[in-house]
Amino acid sequence: MQDNELDLHGEMLLAEYQKKLPIYEELNRVISEKIKNEIKECGIEINVYESRVKGEKSLIGKLQRKGHKYQSMADITDIVGARIITYYNEDVDRIASIAEKLFIIDWENSVDKRKTHQRESFGYNSLHYICRIPPEFYYDSTLPELNEIPFELQMRTALQHVWSAIQHDIGYKTDVETPDEHHRNLSRLAGLLELADNEFSRIRNAIADYRRRATFLVENGQLAEAMLDGDTFHTYLNQDPFGELNRRIAGITAAELHETSLMPYLGVLKAFGLQTLADVDKLIKENEEDAYQLALFQIGSTDIDILASSIGIQNLCIVYTLKQGNGKKGVTDIFQAINGESPNNELMASIIMEQASRLSFMQNIK
Numbered sequence: 067m068q069d070n071e072l073d074l075h076g077e078m079l080l081a082e083y084q085k086k087l088p089i090y091e092e093l094n095r096v097i098s099e100k101i102k103n104e105i106k107e108c109g110i111e112i113n114v115y116e117s118r119v120k121g122e123k124s125l126i127g128k129l130q131r132k133g134h135k136y137q138s139m140a141d142i143t144d145i146v147g148a149r150i151i152t153y154y155n156e157d158v159d160r161i162a163s164i165a166e167k168l169f170i171i172d173w174e175n176s177v178d179k180r181k182t183h184q185r186e187s188f189g190y191n192s193l194h195y196i197c198r199i200p201p202e203f204y205y206d207s208t209l210p211e212l213n214e215i216p217f218e219l220q221m222r223t224a225l226q227h228v229w230s231a232i233q234h235d236i237g238y239k240t241d242v243e244t245p246d247e248h249h250r251n252l253s254r255l256a257g258l259l260e261l262a263d264n265e266f267s268r269i270r271n272a273i274a275d276y277r278r279r280a281t282f283l284v285e286n287g288q289l290a291e292a293m294l295d296g297d298t299f300h301t302y303l304n305q306d307p308f309g310e311l312n313r314r315i316a317g318i319t320a321a322e323l324h325e326t327s328l329m330p331y332l333g334v335l336k337a338f339g340l341q342t343l344a345d346v347d348k349l350i351k352e353n354e355e356d357a358y359q360l361a362l363f364q365i366g367s368t369d370i371d372i373l374a375s376s377i378g379i380q381n382l383c384i385v386y387t388l389k390q391g392n393g394k395k396g397v398t399d400i401f402q403a404i405n406g407e408s409p410n411n412e413l414m415a416s417i418i419m420e421q422a423s424r425l426s427f428m429q430n431i432k
Contacts, residue, residue, distance in 0.1 A: 076129040082139045083125055086211070090119045093212055094146050096204055097169075097197075101148065101219075104164050110157055113224045117148035143175060143196045146217035151227045154267045158221045162193055165219055169197035172216060192222030192230075225263045229256065289343040299332045302343050311354050311378035315361040321373045331379050334403050338386065349386055356389075356427045357381035363421050380404070384418055389427065394419050 072080060083090075098117050105112060120128075128142070136142055152158050165171065175196040201213050222230070276297070283292040284301045292298045308328070316323050340346055360381050365373075380400075387396035394415050401411035422428055 072126060072129055072133065076126075076133040079129055079133060079136060079139055079142075080122070080126065083122070083145070086139060086215075087119070089209055089211055089215065090146050092206075092209060093199070093215055093217060094119050094148075096199065096212065097146070097148060097217060097219075100168055100204070101150070101164070104168060105150075105161065108160065108164065110152070110160055112150055112152050112157070112161075114151040114227075115148070116151075117146070120145050120147070140214065140216065143172075143216040144218040146215065147220065148217070149220040149222075149227075151222060151224050153224055154270060155223055155263055156267055158193055158223060161221050162195070165195055165197060165221075168199075168203060169195075169219075170200050172196040172198070192220050192226055195219040195221075223263055225259050225266075229259055284343065289347050292343040294332070294336060294340055294342055294346065296329070296332060298343055299335075299346075300329065302346070303328055307347070307350060308375075308378040308382070311350070311357060311382070312373075312375055314358055315365075315377050315381075316373050318362055318365055319368060319370050321365075321371050323375050324372055326374045326376050328376055328379055330404050331376070331383065334383050334400055337399070337403070338383075338390075350382060353382050353385045353389070354378075356385045356425065359425050359427075360385060360422055363425065376404075384422070385427065388422055 094117050098115070102115055105115075125142075125145070129136075139145065150161050152161065172195075177194050179192055179194065195218070196216050197219055198216055199213050204212070206212055280292055280295075280298045281301050283289070284298060284305065289302075292302075312323055335346060335349075338349075340349065357378065358381075361377060383400050384397055387400060390396065392399075394412075397415040397418050398412050401414055402408075405411060
């Protein structure tokens with residue numbers, strides 16, 4: 067049989083495909099829209115979503131190989147297909163539950179290849195559902211066939227997908243005789259990738275647990291147990307710990323506070339050697355009056371009407387580093403950390419030193 071030659075039955079199936087092609091394309095559009103919207107609504111981050119209507123050339127090849135198995139196009143379940151590639155194992159199950167909610171699943175023809183575990187099978191561990199759209203979920207009276215056409219939904223992790231693609235690229239088949247050396251090498255690699263897949267999930271869950279505990283500690287005032295890091299500092303900032311000082315400073319000239327991110331100051335606080343949020347809380351309590359006095363000297367004789375919400379923490383850090391005896395260099399380092407490398411940082415530090423030198427807390431610093 068030549069490349070594009072089909073028997074009579076195959077020609078009939080191909081003609082049916084060509085007639086229904088607009089319906090297949092509409093089905094592909096509908097399922098893609100519904101699945102992607104639901105995934106977004108559930109807040110699931112995915113690596114790739116891809117879908118397609120099987121091309122005519124691909125269909126001809128399939129019909130040449132096993133066209134005798136199909137009575138009609140309805141028996142070919144992958145004319146329309148979608149693949150969802152996730153980052154984590156558990157998200158495959160979450161998306162499967164979405165599919166079960168949205169579609170009618172043909173359980174008899176669906177397969178969870180994760181449960182048919184054989185050597186070198188890692189890349190084939192995807193979940194395959196054969197689905198149809200229920201009329202109560204979506205119905206178009208001009209295209210009633212849309213609810214009768216099956217489609218395939220594949221779900222797998224990114225590592226499983228990469229493994230499968232590499233196997234396909236090198237032409238490896240588990241049912242083909244291959245030297246034991248290659249079997250062993252592929253088995254080891256499959257094991258490593260499966261371990262990596264599981265470890266990514268374990269680490270994500272551990273980080274999520276840590277963040278929940280950090281939030282609990284901060285919200286319940288257990289600051290001494292909350293280590294100073296990006297997660298705890300972000301939660302701490304939600305409690306507006308610098309708000310009272312900011313409002314006092316803004317009140318000097320009745321200025322408006324302009325919200326700006328305070329996260330850049332995390333590096334400054336860690337550079338001070340602070341280890342917990344209790345250390346940050348202590349820094350505020352011990353230095354807020356001097357930070358206010360510094361602001362009073364800075365803007366008291368001006369008519370400034372807008373201040374960044376970083377003014378409080380900035381002055382706290384300046385006062386703290388000066389009390390530690392770090393002088394102009396310490397202030398310059400703060401500006402370098404916040405603003406990046408610039409000759410202006412040293413100039414600003416000089417101005418700050420002139421302003422601070424007249425304040426009472428500086429009189430005891432040698």
